[in-house]
Amino acid sequence: MTVLLDTISQNCSECPIRHRAVCARCEPDELDELEQIKFYRTFEAGQTIIWSGDKMAFVGSVVSGIATLTQAMEDGRTQMVGLLLPSDFVGRPGREGAAYNVVANTDLVMCCFRKKPFEDMMVRTPHVAQRLLEMTLDELDAAREWMLVLGRKTAREKIASLLSIIARRDATPGKRGPTDQMVFDLPLTREAMADYLGLTLETVSRQMSALRKDGVIELAGKRHVTVPDMGRLMEEAGDDSDGGMLG
Amino acid sequence: MTVLLDTISQNCSECPIRHRAVCARCEPDELDELEQIKFYRTFEAGQTIIWSGDKMAFVGSVVSGIATLTQAMEDGRTQMVGLLLPSDFVGRPGREGAAYNVVANTDLVMCCFRKKPFEDMMVRTPHVAQRLLEMTLDELDAAREWMLVLGRKTAREKIASLLSIIARRDATPGKRGPTDQMVFDLPLTREAMADYLGLTLETVSRQMSALRKDGVIELAGKRHVTVPDMGRLMEEAGDDSDGGMLG
DNA sequence: CGAGCACTTGATCGCTTTCAATAGCTGTGG
DNA sequence: CCACAGCTATTGAAAGCGATCAAGTGCTCG
Numbered sequence: 285m286t287v288l289l290d291t292i293s294q295n296c297s298e299c300p301i302r303h304r305a306v307c308a309r310c311e312p313d314e315l316d317e318l319e320q321i322k323f324y325r326t327f328e329a330g331q332t333i334i335w336s337g338d339k340m341a342f343v344g345s346v347v348s349g350i351a352t353l354t355q356a357m358e359d360g361r362t363q364m365v366g367l368l369l370p371s372d373f374v375g376r377p378g379r380e381g382a383a384y385n386v387v388a389n390t391d392l393v394m395c396c397f398r399k400k401p402f403e404d405m406m407v408r409t410p411h412v413a414q415r416l417l418e419m420t421l422d423e424l425d426a427a428r429e430w431m432l433v434l435g436r437k438t439a440r441e442k443i444a445s446l447l448s449i450i451a452r453r454d455a456t457p458g459k460r461g462p463t464d465q466m467v468f469d470l471p472l473t474r475e476a477m478a479d480y481l482g483l484t485l486e487t488v489s490r491q492m493s494a495l496r497k498d499g500v501i502e503l504a505g506k507r508h509v510t511v512p513d514m515g516r517l518m519e520e521a522g523d524d525s526d527g528g529m530l531g
Numbered sequence: 532m533t534v535l536l537d538t539i540s541q542n543c544s545e546c547p548i549r550h551r552a553v554c555a556r557c558e559p560d561e562l563d564e565l566e567q568i569k570f571y572r573t574f575e576a577g578q579t580i581i582w583s584g585d586k587m588a589f590v591g592s593v594v595s596g597i598a599t600l601t602q603a604m605e606d607g608r609t610q611m612v613g614l615l616l617p618s619d620f621v622g623r624p625g626r627e628g629a630a631y632n633v634v635a636n637t638d639l640v641m642c643c644f645r646k647k648p649f650e651d652m653m654v655r656t657p658h659v660a661q662r663l664l665e666m667t668l669d670e671l672d673a674a675r676e677w678m679l680v681l682g683r684k685t686a687r688e689k690i691a692s693l694l695s696i697i698a699r700r701d702a703t704p705g706k707r708g709p710t711d712q713m714v715f716d717l718p719l720t721r722e723a724m725a726d727y728l729g730l731t732l733e734t735v736s737r738q739m740s741a742l743r744k745d746g747v748i749e750l751a752g753k754r755h756v757t758v759p760d761m762g763r764l765m766e767e768a769g770d771d772s773d774g775g776m777l778g
Numbered sequence: 779c780g781a782g783c784a785c786t787t788g789a790t791c792g793c794t795t796t797c798a799a800t801a802g803c804t805g806t807g808g
Numbered sequence: 809c810c811a812c813a814g815c816t817a818t819t820g821a822a823a824g825c826g827a828t829c830a831a832g833t834g835c836t837c838g
Contacts, residue, residue, distance in 0.1 A: 355679045357769050363682040365675035376668055383672055410657050417664045421623055424667060425630055427674040428612035432602045434681035435610040435729025439794065474817060482682025484795060489818055506802095506817065522604050686826065721785060734826055736786055753785065753835090 294324075299395070304371035305345040306419065309411040317409070321401045327351075327388040333374070334386040342396040343375030349392030350471045353384040354479060364479040366423070369453065373419055377403050389476065434482045437522055442481040443491040444520035447501065451511055466511040474506075495520070541571075546642070551618035552592040553666065556658040564656070568648045574598075574635040580621070581633040589643040590622030596639030597718050600631040601726060611726040613670070616700070620666055624650050636723065681729045684769055689728040690738040691767035694748065698758055713758040721753075742767070 296302060296315050307318055324347070327333055333351060334340060346368050353366030365384060368374060374386060374394065406413045433445045451466040470477075474492075478485040495501045500520055502510040511517050518524075543549060543562050554565055571594070574580055580598060581587060593615050600613030612631060615621060621633060621641065653660045680692050698713040717724075721739075725732040742748045747767055749757040758764050765771075 353675070355675065357679070357683065358771055359769075361683045363679040365678045376672075378665065378668070384675070407657075407661075410654075410660070413657070413660060413664060414654075417660060417667065418625065420664065420667045420671060421625070424671050424674060425623075427671060427678065428600070428602065428631070431612045431674065431678060431681055432604070432610040434678055436604065436608040485817080486796080486819085487794060489816095490794095493818070522606075524605060731827055732785080733787085733828080736784095737826090740786070 295319075296322075299347070301345060301347055301371040301395075305395075306373050306412060306415050307345075309415045310409070311411065314405075314409050314411055317405060318397070318412075321397050321405070323396055325394050325396050327392040327394070329388055329390050329392075331388045331392075332385060333388055333392075333394070334382045334384075336382055336385045338382050339380055340375055340382050340399060342398050343373070343377060343402055344394045344396035346370050346372050346374065347393040347395050349388060349390040351386055351388050351392055352476065352479075353386055355384055362479050363482060364476065365427070367480065373416065375399065377406055377416070389471065439481075439483055439487050439491050440494065440520065441522045442483060443477070443488065443495060444500070444517055445523070446477060446481060447495075447509065447511065448514070448517050448521050448523070451509075451514065451517070464514045466514055468509055470507045470509055542566075543569075546594070548592060548594055548618040548642075552642075553620050553659060553662050554592075556662045557656070558658065561656050561658055564652060565644070565659075568644050568652070570643050572641050572643050574639040574641070576635055576637050576639075578635045578639075579632060580635055580639075580641070581629045581631075583629055583632045585629050586627055587622055587629050587646060589645050590620070590624060590649055591641045591643035593617050593619050593621065594640040594642050596635060596637040598633055598635050598639055599723065599726075600633055602631055609726050610729060611723065612674070614727065620663065622646065624653055624663070636718065686728075686730055686734050686738050687741065687767065688769045689730060690724070690735065690742060691747070691764055692770070693724060693728060694742075694756065694758065695761070695764050695768050695770070698756075698761065698764070711761045713761055715756055717754045717756060 296307065296319050299305075302308070307315060310318065322344075325344075327349075336355070348370055351368040351372075351374070352364050353368065354362050354364050356362040368386075376383070377399070406416070433442055437445060450470065451468055454468045454471070472480065474485045474488045477483075478488045481488070492501075492503070496503050499512070500516055502512065504510070543554065543566050546552075549555070554562060557565065569591075572591075574596075583602070595617055598615040598619075598621070599611050600615065601609050601611050603609040615633075623630070624646070653663070680689055684692060697717065698715055701715045701718070719727065721732045721735045724730075725735045728735070739748075739750070743750050746759070747763055749759065751757070
């Protein structure tokens with residue numbers, strides 16, 4: 285873990301998420317100020333970063349790795365409510381306790397700020413608050429897209445929707461055909477996918493197999509996915525693959 | 532309609548949503564500026580305020596009445612993704628097109644600002660942007676709570692959850708028993724409830740009947756609801772009625 | 779009084795869950 | 809080097825819940 289930390293530059297100007305995180309809009313002087321209150325923390329895969337209800341001492345950005353926000357009912361049913369990729373923000377300025385469990389799904393590095401100094405800075409420097417508003421509005425859009433998936437799509441459409449979301453975000457476009465092929469590694473276990481989609485892990489597994497059998501996806505190992513035809517996948521997701529105005 | 536409009540004071544200082552809307556934090560001089568660019572619009576029940584994909588010319592606040600945000604698939608399946616009550620904000624600064632349909636569920640009055648002047652003002656006056664960030668974070672929390680409902684709750688729990696949300700927000704506490712009784716009118720048709728919860732209207736109707744039969748709620752007419760025991764309703768919703776940290 | 783609408787209720791169907799067994803992979807220790 | 813534990817994933821069979829299809833009720837408004 286320390287090794288991982290050492291590979292991260294302490295210098296914001298060389299930070300891999302510099303242009304996308306909450307600090308994206310900051311001027312050099314503002315960045316200096318952030319640099320003075322920031323510190324890095326690492327978490328191992330599976331480790332809980334924040335427990336729902338706990339007091340939050342810090343906020344921060346995911347630098348590398350993947351984390352999830354989950355809500356749980358007393359009987360154990362759990363629903364993922366957020367998927368945090370590098371540059372995503374963790375924590376809610378202006379609120380004491382955490383509303384969700386935040387769990388590291390892979391080994392993870394976070395760029396943290398103690399909550400109070402960060403909140404003070406938000407009041408003084410509009411660029412941080414502006415960027416955070418932008419990011420929050422984007423998250424709200426994503427959450428609402430997700431609500432359509434949870435409320436109205438079939439299991440097959442849910443899986444196809446999740447795959448297309450991940451593909452659009454992570455994939456390296458392939459070179460083979462005329463159609464836009466996509467290749468990526470699933471960052472989630474079948475159980476995590478089920479928690480994302482409001483399904484059981486068995487249903488996830490079955491629908492993955494069905495999509496493979498129908499040629500919508502190809503699987504190498506459990507996690508490596510090739511999508512030969514993104515248009516086809518979008519159709520399976522129930523999304524308009526052609527000119528739909530809304531993303 | 533004009534009648535309704537006439538009953539709304541043009542003066543912000545007498546506005547019923549003054550202290551909760553996006554202008555809540557504004558100083559008098561900022562309020563003057565907003566007052567100069569604002570205008571009121573009315574909509575009739577059932578009227579679509581904004582179509583998904585359309586260019587948004589204005590943003591604004593719901594002054595009175597109820598509106599919903601909905602997303603639709605091509606085959607007609609629709610999911611409500613937002614329920615807008617007085618003081619809630621409509622529109623997304625910094626984006627051209629609307630991502631959802633906005634529909635007036637009742638006769639509605641909105642306090643509108645042309646988008647461009649409002650965005651300009653957001654850059655200059657931090658109080659508007661700060662308040663909008665607060666409101667957006669609250670909406671995001673609500674959306675995530677809702678995701679747990681959509682993804683993991685049974686039909687009965689979904690109905691109970693919706694009723695308890697509406698009760699907590701709209702209800703006048705009753706006086707009868709030692710337990711906290713609540714009385715309110717449902718602002719939604721069965722179909723709108725179904726779209727909110729990812730159910731069919733028949734299932735909504737059945738579960739409403741079941742909750743009535745089991746004494747969890749009492750119905751007078753189709754819309755007037757009495758909850759004799761909020762604790763009981765919360766249990767039915769699958770929420771921790773006692774000391775759960777998270778709301 | 780009849781049309782239209784919101785809602786209720788019944789019967790059946792089918793998708794997803796549940797319960798259960800099995801396969802494949804990785805790491806550990808005899 | 810192989811056996812076995814532990815974990816993730818797959819697959820099968822059966823059950824259950826909500827959707828679908830279909831009447832029927834009650835209210836409002838012309």
